[in-house]
Amino acid sequence: MPIETLDFAQPFFRVQHITDEDRVSVEGRAIALNLGERDISIEDQTVAPLSSVIVQNSVLNNVKCAVVVHGFDAHTDDTELFAWVKDTWPSAFDVRQEERLRGVSHYMSPKVFVGNVGLTMYHSGSVPLNVGLHKDHPFCPVPGFREVHTQIVGFGKMQQCRERDVETLYLEEFLAPGTTHKPMYDAKGNYPWHQYETITPSIFMAVEILPEGARVPDMEVQNG
Known part of the structure; x- marks a missing residue:
């Protein structure tokens, strides 16, 4: 399944596992971790394998394998x-x-x-x-x-x-x-x-x- 929601971190965070997607839209803020063997591109920037960034209202391109963690900063206390x-x-x-x-x-x-x-x-x-x-x-x-x-x-x-x-x-x-x-x-x-x-x-x-x-x-x- 190219985009799968994993429940191991709920109810605190929503985690998606993504494979073999040319283009993935991320709404709001999230942490994106590249688990593939090639770079992911975000506009003019790249995320190397086994590296992560915070993205906001962005598109991940050329995704071989990635994990996206939503809600990391959603808790006020x-x-x-x-x-x-x-x-x-x-x-x-x-x-x-x-x-x-x-x-x-x-x-x-x-x-x-x-x-x-x-x-x-x-x-x-x-x-x-x-x-x-x-x-x-x-x-x-x-x-x-x-x-x-x-x-x-x-x-x-x-x-x-x-x-x-x-x-x-x-x-x-x-x-x-x-x-x-x-x-x-x-x-x-x-x-x-x-x-x-x-x-x-x-x-x-x-x-x-x-x-x-x-x-x-x-x-x-x-x-x-």
């Missing part, structure tokens, strides 16, 4: 939004059972897979978040796993470290609404020690691209 999210989504530790997430104010929406692409929203409720440095993704043992994060509400940063110690940090990318950090993995799919950290309480979207031969993790609660 972030504190009320975050309280609602905490009442709706379970903690990431309860779902994933990773020790680094125990006791962390980190909540996750249902996860939906469209083909080999998994999409999840996360609410990070504390500053700092202290989600824990990691370089492996146990739910995907097959080499070639790719992941990026797109900021939806609030402000955060993606940190890369030489060792499992924040004091060895060597690269930090600032994330504002509509921003996706640059891919961290190398050509073989290896990751540095990394973590998402909050600047303010926030919501971001994790995009997980499974390599050929990998299966959807058992913990996923929705499939598309």
Whole structure:
């Protein structure tokens, strides 16, 4: 289906998954993330693969694969939004059972897979978040796993470290609404020690691209 509405982020945001469309109109303001292997054009500008922008009353051209998040700035009170999210989504530790997430104010929406692409929203409720440095993704043992994060509400940063110690940090990318950090993995799919950290309480979207031969993790609660 060329344009599909995904319900994993409702009732907070409306998310569309778009494939193989020459021209897609976006009414109002939205975050557009390019998941294809070629540029998307917006008037005289281009959006590179695994990059995102905020668009407003715009047309996306030459879309191979993209995700559009509507309503990212539609909530007038972030504190009320975050309280609602905490009442709706379970903690990431309860779902994933990773020790680094125990006791962390980190909540996750249902996860939906469209083909080999998994999409999840996360609410990070504390500053700092202290989600824990990691370089492996146990739910995907097959080499070639790719992941990026797109900021939806609030402000955060993606940190890369030489060792499992924040004091060895060597690269930090600032994330504002509509921003996706640059891919961290190398050509073989290896990751540095990394973590998402909050600047303010926030919501971001994790995009997980499974390599050929990998299966959807058992913990996923929705499939598309």
